[in-house]
Amino acid sequence: MKRVLMICAIITVLTTVGIVYVLFSESYTFFQTVPLSDFLTDTEWTPLFTDKHYGILPLLTGTLLTTAIAMCIAVPMGITIAIYLSEYAPKRVRSIVKPLLEILASIPTVVYGFFALTVVTPFLQQIIPDLSGFNALSAGLVMGIMIMPMVSSLSEDALYAVPKSLREGAYGMGSTRLQTSFRVILPAASSGIIVSVILAFARAVGETMIVAVAAGQQPILTGDPRSSVETITTYIVQVSSGDVQHGSLEYNTIFAAGITLFIFTFILNSVSFYIKKRFQEKYD
Amino acid sequence: MINSEKNRLKDKAFQYFGLGCTILGLLVLAVFLGDIIMKGIGRIDWDFLTSFPSMRAKKAGILSAWVGTLWMLGLTAFISIPIGIGAGIYFEEYAKKSRLANLLEINLANLAGVPSIIYGLLGLEIFVRSMGMGTSLLAGACTLALLILPIIIVSTREALRAVPNSIRQASYGMGANTWQTIWHQVLPASMGGILTGIILSLSRAIGETAPLIVTGALAYVAFVPSGPMDQYTVMPMQIFNWISRPQQDFQVNAAAGIIILLCITFLLNGIAVFLRNRWQKKVKW
Amino acid sequence: MEKLSIKDKKLEAINLNVYYGEKKVLKDVNIAIKANTVTAFIGPSGCGKSTFLRTFNRMNDYVEGFRKEGDIIIDGKDIYQKMVRVEDLRKKVGMVFQKPNPFPKSIFENVAYGLKIQGINNKQLIEDTVEKSLKQSALWEEVKDDLKKSALSLSGGQQQRLCIARALALEPSILLMDEPASALDPISTSKIEDLIWELKEKYTIVIVTHNMQQAGRISDNTAFFYMGDLVEYDETKKIFTNPEKERTQNYITGRFG
Secondary structure, eight states, rough: HHHHHHHHHHHHHHHHHHHHHHHHHHHOOOOOOOHHHHHOOSSOOOSSSSSOBSSHHHHHHHHHHHHHHHHHHHHHHHHHHHHHHIISSHHHHHHHHHHHHHHHHSSSSHHHHHIIIIIIHHHHHHSTTTOOSSSSHHHHHHHHHHHHHHHHHHHHHHHTTHHHHHHHHHHHTOOOHHIIIIIHHHHHHHHHHHHHHHHHHHHHHHHHHHHHHHHHOOOHHHHHTTSSOOOOOHHHHHHSSSOOOOSSSHHHHHHHHHHHHHHHHHHHHHHHHHHHHHHHHGOO | OOHHHHHHHHHHHHHHHHHHHHHHHHHHHHHHHHHHHHHGGGGOSHHHOOOOSSSSSOOOHHHHHHHHHHHHHHHHHHHHHHHHHHHHHHIIIIITTTTTHHHHHHHHHHHSSSSSHHHHHIIIIIIIIIIIIOOOOOHHHHHHHHHHHHHHHHHHHHHHHHHHHHHHHHHHHTOOOOHIIIIIIHHHHHHHHHHHHHHHHHHHHHHOOOHHTTTTSOOOOOOOOSSTTOOOOOHHHHHHHHHHHSHHHHHHHHHHHHHHHHHHHHHHHHHHHHHHHHHHHHHHO | OOOOOOTTEEEEEEEEEETTTTEEEEEEEEEETTTEEEEEEESSTTTTTTHHHHHHTTTGGGGEEEEEEEEETTTTTEETTTTOOHHHHHHHEEEEEEOOOOSSBHHHHHHHHHHHHOOOHHHHHHHHHHHHHHHHOOOOOOOOOTTTSSSGSSHHHHHHHHHHHHHHTTTTTTEEESSSSTTTTTHHHHHHHHHHHHTTTTSSSEEEEEEEHHHHHHSEEOOOOOOOOEEEEHHHHHHSOOOHHHHHHHHHSSOOO
């Protein structure tokens, strides 16, 4: 029986090996044709056009732009809500709000995409007249709403885990709740909060459907949130839903894009895992 | 004294700010659901559920999509549940504190954070191409199964960990071996937690779109799949397809489809929460 | 026990009833505590002595279901009145807890914390106060060379003295101690006890303890609580040698509790 169970566990390892193998082998073919230097420095990404360029930068900036917008919403809001729920809110409020926020987190991302495209963009267009129909801003904002519960929930767990005695110590010296939260509890829970932010970041980088629906499919090297951008994930979707011949260079581009994404999230996940392990037992 | 008044004011201000943020978050949720319901509820009728997609928005339905989703749900569950529970048991009960266990641990944490579309690329190369499954339900289900495996494993482990060691020792004390102890004592005691995790992960799976686009779910399917090797579409695919059309009527279809998808998602989540609460009440160590 | 004049009363509870939800945890307690004395609260666990201690700096305020009747008077003022700011109250009424709870900051920052949250930025003043407080709590000699070190690296006894220093930095006039030595080894305990004896010159100290020898060693007066009642309150010497109530006698001699 032990052996059967072990095989189950090994499947998780095989999955990782499979991912790494697939990404490397397919992009190896890609990089035999396109030099890595072009890939990293060329400022255009036009594999599907006649004038082909293979610079990942436009996709990368598109990804980072939407992610940055999302983080601007999710981090301040998520941490504020976490502090409010853990340090201020009565138990009853906490027990109602937490499950409601979990609902936000359980909504399929394609649904968020619909929301971004049909509600947020038209709304923003009234405020910002030259906002394009597909744009980084509304995709980013909605993505921020999507990952916010992740930040608030993980941060709240971290805050809640800070021993009560520290709170009492701070209150006993005449701290207000705000001072207790920011000067004592938040620093004590910092590793958990950093982990939540990193994981949310990784999630935003890898998010696909919101950007595919609402951010557009134009790989433009820009930092302008009003403009339409294409992310790495959108590009993969774009190619996959079209007719691209297996074994062609176009086909291989999605793996080159994929490995860029994978390396990114791999680093983020590893850092968060390290932080979690390192600081876990501080209060035991 | 002046300082302490200032501090009090700041404290109050933050309290209202925090409350405001919380309400804002919930308000977005409400606007969001309200908007979709307003747009789509009128479109839902028997025909919508029993028609195939169509070029004409008003005649289009989601029959192939929800049947596809059910197939996908069943197949994914069938593949991922035994493997997930098995791996969870191995991690928690057998592989403690070896170097291999540590490696498995790091690996698992990383897998949980791999973007779903990367799983799509894996599925495309391995299941669709190398194993020759083509763009079938099975290929999609295998991909989704790998995707939710880390979630099932993690929740299984948590559930197993919640079983007190005294139960294990009592069982060993009566001469049971490890597997007998797990099978007769630990698993039944942790079933609630494991089930909750499985249902939550399945609700995640039915909302996934990206990996299925990559592994070749079709955008337009005018038949009901009859076996795991058939081609298919699923609810989120169909919704994505409708969202991408410029015509207003298709947006209405998308909203209607979303309502049904959300109903399924919330139903599954509701069951999971119910199970969790029930189990927590029943079993108090 | 001598009758205190109004001027001598540092702390006073008048007809105090405390409830947690439906449960009445303190029943009609009356007590008056003299300035610059050490008063010990003793009694079996669950008798309400800790709850009582925490009404003096309103630490119970955040406990859900907490409700009280009657008054707590400090320096002639009712501290539960609306206009009283708990933050200011707690600066005046310092507290040391059962388990040492230094903040996860440096030793220096721990002691400086109380000044900083009041918006005091004068570096010299902060440094002086930190040194003075650490000297008062008899920790200065042990830590003066590594004030930058994390407070969590100190031993349990040192941590507790740091917590005392932290409270003293605010220059309170009253120090509440909730079983401050219960988590410490005997040597650390005796250091804390010596410290309490010295601190009494400047502060009014109220200490909750379940250790009766400790109460006998360090306190001037002792109050014995049982099931929410203040059974007996008198000079420590009298409580331990010649208590009036039989229940006190039984507890002191270890027949129950």
